[in-house]
Amino acid sequence: MERQIPEVVVSRLPMYVRGLTELHKDGIDFINSKDLGYRFGMSSDQIRKDLSYFGKFGRQGRGYNVALLLDELRQILGLDRQWLMAIVGVGRLGRAILDYRGFIPRGFKIVAAFDKDSDVIGERVSGVVIQDMAELEIGVIEKKVDIAIVAVPSTEAQEVINKLVRSGIKSILNYAPICANAPEGVRLESIDPVLALQSMTYYLAKNRDYR
């Protein structure tokens, strides 16, 4: 059995991929952990430690080959293939997500959309035909969906998540502003700008001197 890798380490890998991609574009071939750390605002030790969970990618006295490390990390994260996604909820928010141009170039493709509103079922949005929510379970299997995006109103979000779980979906990206729950074995991440803002205000409120 393989050594268990801390979640926090895995969560930092995408940032490394992003930084290395920028360096690669800029034509930089080698970089050391100190410069990487400076770039990410973290210690060089941490970067070396993180990478050491997965292998030895560096060269003493030289640093890391950018292209090589990038390739390794992309493989570790499973970014060397395309991932298929479904979106549930095609209202204002759902449409904005379907419109988002950042997914495709990074290997994420929305191939199915579901809504319960009969007025929009059958409509084509960003190349995807909206299906009836009732077809969710069959739809995600037929379209081989890996990841589901939840963009329904708060009141319906947990119910939709439960339905997705029953459909066998193992990864859910939730945009509804609720305390969402998923069982063990299902990865659920929430995107919630308001939560981010609400912890920033703690620090703003504490340091009233800035005004």
Next chain:
Amino acid sequence: MERQIPEVVVSRLPMYVRGLTELHKDGIDFINSKDLGYRFGMSSDQIRKDLSYFGKFGRQGRGYNVALLLDELRQILGLDRQWLMAIVGVGRLGRAILDYRGFIPRGFKIVAAFDKDSDVIGERVSGVVIQDMAELEIGVIEKKVDIAIVAVPSTEAQEVINKLVRSGIKSILNYAPICANAPEGVRLESIDPVLALQSMTYYLAKNRDYR
């Protein structure tokens, strides 16, 4: 001098506020840490420990008064006032953010918008007139902006962040998919669905058995 509160504790408070708000709406007056923990998928110990950094809000044998605790937490987080925000970048993404209905009911109001494209300057979007990026520094002071939202293309994002920092902004919510940096004393949070997806794929790729 006050005891220093761990960032991770502060970052959980907004979730507590959200959960308690739901309970309050449902007409529940008292709740104990065990039930709260169940709701958030965490231990009751952790909730009690987190709250204990700020005071004693519970009653032994009874639990917490929902309305009271909610009020305390909102005050601690500075959610008992309205916060003014500016958005920089009014393209596809910026417009979607300006359109977002979730800010106002939680006390966050976008009062200024900036863009460098002369075609959109002067246009009114969601009640805000788009100003020239050149007026950024004056604009955020005039409008008493507390928090800035960055929604410009990746290539310009760091430059915009630097400009905001120079304007005296202490809190920035960044939507551009870059490795953003801000100096000590400026709080910078990034909203990035792709980063969230890219760590989920690690676990999906590891457990191929689900298909």
Next chain:
DNA sequence: GTTTGTGAAATAGTTCACAGCA
């Protein structure tokens, strides 16, 4: 009886510091 608040213990995560390699 129930549940909080909290030191103490345990666990997780980060930083140190240095041997070893280029």
Next chain:
DNA sequence: TGCTGTGAACTATTTCACAAAC
């Protein structure tokens, strides 16, 4: 010399467990 990879030391965070309050 310069820099990685990594145990050891340290720090942060979580969990335990129980006295005190209701």
